[in-house]
Amino acid sequence: MGPAHSLSGATAWLAVGAVASGLGDPMPWPTLVVGALICAGAALAPDLDHQAATISRAFGPLSRLACKIIDGLAHATYRSTRKTGDPRRSGGHRTLTHTWPWAVLLGAGCSAAAVYGGRWAVLAILFVHMVLAVEGLLWRQARVSSDVLVWLLGATSAWMLADVLDDPGNGKAWLFTQPGQHYLWIGMPIVLGALVHCVGDALTVSGCPILWPIPIGRRRWYPVGPPKFMRFRAGSWVEVKVLTPAFFVIGGASALGALGVFS
Numbered sequence: 001m002g003p004a005h006s007l008s009g010a011t012a013w014l015a016v017g018a019v020a021s022g023l024g025d026p027m028p029w030p031t032l033v034v035g036a037l038i039c040a041g042a043a044l045a046p047d048l049d050h051q052a053a054t055i056s057r058a059f060g061p062l063s064r065l066a067c068k069i070i071d072g073l074a075h076a077t078y079r080s081t082r083k084t085g086d087p088r089r090s091g092g093h094r095t096l097t098h099t100w101p102w103a104v105l106l107g108a109g110c111s112a113a114a115v116y117g118g119r120w121a122v123l124a125i126l127f128v129h130m131v132l133a134v135e136g137l138l139w140r141q142a143r144v145s146s147d148v149l150v151w152l153l154g155a156t157s158a159w160m161l162a163d164v165l166d167d168p169g170n171g172k173a174w175l176f177t178q179p180g181q182h183y184l185w186i187g188m189p190i191v192l193g194a195l196v197h198c199v200g201d202a203l204t205v206s207g208c209p210i211l212w213p214i215p216i217g218r219r220r221w222y223p224v225g226p227p228k229f230m231r232f233r234a235g236s237w238v239e240v241k242v243l244t245p246a247f248f249v250i251g252g253a254s255a256l257g258a259l260g261v262f263s
């Protein structure tokens, strides 16, 4: 499921770029490219509540510890907020990190860190998401190479991309142009990536409680999803033959639109 999540995240950000261009706020190309990579990485992040997921293995013992904490927090949140219609469950997988408040909090937190934390905060956010983007988009290659190589690639690309974005007119001030608002946009691909992940899960598994804590009937963790016949298995022919090519076509067309090729 990793590659499909990442690819849908990148495509979603390119589509945002096309819309922004249509609305008269075109992204400079570094914002488009870096945002797509951040969104590709962020689209793996909600599975930090599952120890077998890419993200939980991506940063060695650090991410395994984070996974334990997040899973515990998610499980505790589930137990303390469930209504009578929500079943009992033994772990936190696909609960708290698969909701819109989590997506918004994570994005807002990263935006605040980038605005108030300066260059090192931006570098840290870029590093984490570049490593995830590599793991997600190049998963075959990432699997045969060592973790350390992927971290080196993440660190160097984060450093270079921050330099490119920092050049005047090159993207750090996209959409938020006032002094002190540089990199405020960086939370947007992070929110979008998390939401795209939830949509993907809703389509492939038995729903995703994205609306929590809004109650639906006797449930607060209602698994939102399409009717059964519209769901497909991860790795099935629908994903390989229909969705993946569609992401490439939509993503490519969006990127051209975002860069103003059609106007």
Ligand SMILES: [Zn+2]
Pocket (backbone or CB within 6 Å): 046, 047, 094, 098, 197, 201
């Ligand atoms: Zn998930």
